Amino acid sequence: MSTGRLAGRYSLLRPLGAGGMGKVWLARDEMLDRDVAVKELTLPEGLSPKERADSVTRAVREAQATARLRHPGIVALHDVVVEQERPWLVMELLRGRTLGETVREFGPMPADYAARVGADVLEALTVAHSQGLQHRDVKPGNVFLTESGRVVLTDFGIARQEGQATLTEQGLMIGSPGFIAPERLEGESGGPLSDLWSLGATLYVALTGAPAHEGSAAQRVRATLTQPVPELAGPLGPLVAAMMARHPAARPDPRVAVHVLRQVAAGEQAPRLPVNHDATVPGQVRRRGRAAVWIAAAVGVAVAAGTTGFFVLRDQGGGPPSAFTVPMDVCTLIGSQEIGRLLRTQSPPKGQPDADEVGPECGWPISGTGVGLQVQKDSDTLDPWSMTTDAARTLFQNQQRYWAKYDDIDWTWPEIGVKKSIRSKRTPVRQLTGLGEEAFGFELKGTTGRVHSAHIYYRLANLVVSVEYTTLNDRPTDEDVKQSALRAAQASEQALRDAG
Structure with missing residues (x-):
């Protein structure tokens, strides 16, 4: 028009x-x-x-x-x-130029600059993956370097939401040859590790000025499926090779990759990565590659995939954590064995990650019973790990005032079978000790007068966590429900402290 x-x-x-x-x-x-x-x-x-x-x-x-x-x-x-x-x-509106344009004009990037670009993009991808969204077209033309210094991933136009068909699956486009992961070329829907492969191919261009596989579109596709990635010299060579491993199981965990990229960006020596180049050949890999496990042990990073959450940084003198700043999986904050004990089942459910404007959350629901956990943020902060301790204190106090204000609560949890709202009465909000740096709790009672849900909020440094335990069964007493919520909260707090 x-x-x-x-x-x-x-x-x-x-x-x-x-x-x-x-x-x-x-x-x-x-x-x-x-x-x-x-x-x-x-x-x-x-x-x-x-x-x-x-x-x-x-x-x-x-x-x-x-x-x-x-x-x-x-x-x-x-x-x-x-x-x-x-x-x-x-x-x-972004002002600047794409990574592809930058390389064409100025040539290959220094390793430390390329590493910062890669880390920024991978952290952005982690946010998308935590909400079940694959980008599916990570390439130099979709990485934008702004005049202010931001690194921005653009064009989610062919992104894929888990479990949904997309506009582009009707025949418009599946990605850019040379930057499409092998498993997607073979017809699989792919996942977060497919985007990781594409980022590895993008970093290859940033570091060398040329793609790993050149030629026509058909030649690039054939090479991706049949040829190993050419060896790349320099501090990022082993990592890029691992990111572009032929099989997803041989690729490093994204959080490990971010850590290595940040080390190189800071001018530090990255852990030596023993890459198995046979991993790029079909049929050679049956499990996660030794390289990713080795990095995790070397840098002391917990390897976990899932929704967004936090690693903790401690003060040198011990005591409470000083800040939560780096993403991790909130579904790992309560272990499977503890979930099984809380839900009284021999087959504990896998955590179901989710996120909304309040923050990332995880639920462990079964019929009639469930545990929920959310890491919260205020409306002025982009994500929870960007919050200051003062902001977290304010958020915690506001939550306490909010819940103390309302006695009648409409409550629902479709995943455990409560699809219609239950009109519930809140018990008095009370202070809790021995949990985080400050904490409060309350319960919800149904029409029968018995407690069906117990809620706990606690603050640890710059982090505010809410925990919920619910059961519709008649056997647990009100005190049992309260204690179950407390055990869940204590388990999550300990997991955060142990991460440091």
Whole structure:
């Protein structure tokens, strides 16, 4: 379309570029008086009206999934507009150039700079993966280096939400040859480790100025499936080779990879990584590669995949932690054996990660009973591990005031079978000692007058954690329910302290 206006507020000024998924415009948000980027998504020709409507619905759904991602390394999506029978994505305007453009103009990057870029991108990917979203098109053209120094992962246009078909699975695109992980080329849906492979291929370009596999699209695909990655000299060579291992099981844990990248970015010597190059050959790997296990032992990093959470940094003199700053899996904060004891089952459920605007959470539900844990943040902070201790104190106090204010609570937990709200009475909020640096708790009583849920909030340094234990069974007493919540909270606090 020619320059015009969308949704009565976005004035399209001029095209900024175009690609397989559509055209990007420079636009002006007249309501908020700011420049934005607007992506006009292109749908295939020849679609029936129903197919076109379904494609628009699917694209909007994907955009909604992307909009939940809040991280400085992920381009922010402000709005979605459906006009002229197609979706338009309104995004923050980035000023700078892509990694691909930078390498073409200035040549290969120094290892320390490439390492910082890689670490920033991988931390952004971890946030996306924690919400079940794969990027599926990590490549030099989708890594943006802003004038202010931010490293931003762009274009989630072909991202895939776990368990859902996507717009691009209707035949538009599956990624960029040379940057698509082998398992995805073989027809698998892939996962977080597929994005890790693509980031390894991107770092290869950053470090050498050329892709690991060159030639036509077909030649790049064939080489990805049949040839080992060319050896790469320098401090990042072993890590990039491990990231691009032929089989996902041979690739390093993303958190281990971030740690190594940060070491190189800081000018430190990375742990020596004994890479098994046979791991890139089909049929050679049957389990996680020895390399990833070795790094984990060498740097003392807990290897765990899952939703977002925290590692703890301690003061040298012992005592309480000083800060929680690095992501880890919140579903590991309560161990499987403890979950089994709390839920009184020989087959404890696997933690179900989730996240919302309050913070990352994990639930362990079975029929009629469940344990839940959430790491919280305030509305002014991007993520919990960015909070200061003062901000955490304020958040903790606000939570305590909030719960003390309301006596009647509408409560539900569909995963344990409570699909309709239960009108519940809150017991008095009381202070707890011996848990974190400050803590409070309360219970919820149903219409029968017995306690069905116990809730505990505690603060440890700059972290606020809420824990819930619920049972609809008649056998546990009110005190049993309270003690179960306390044991869950104590287990999570100990896990945080042990991580340091």
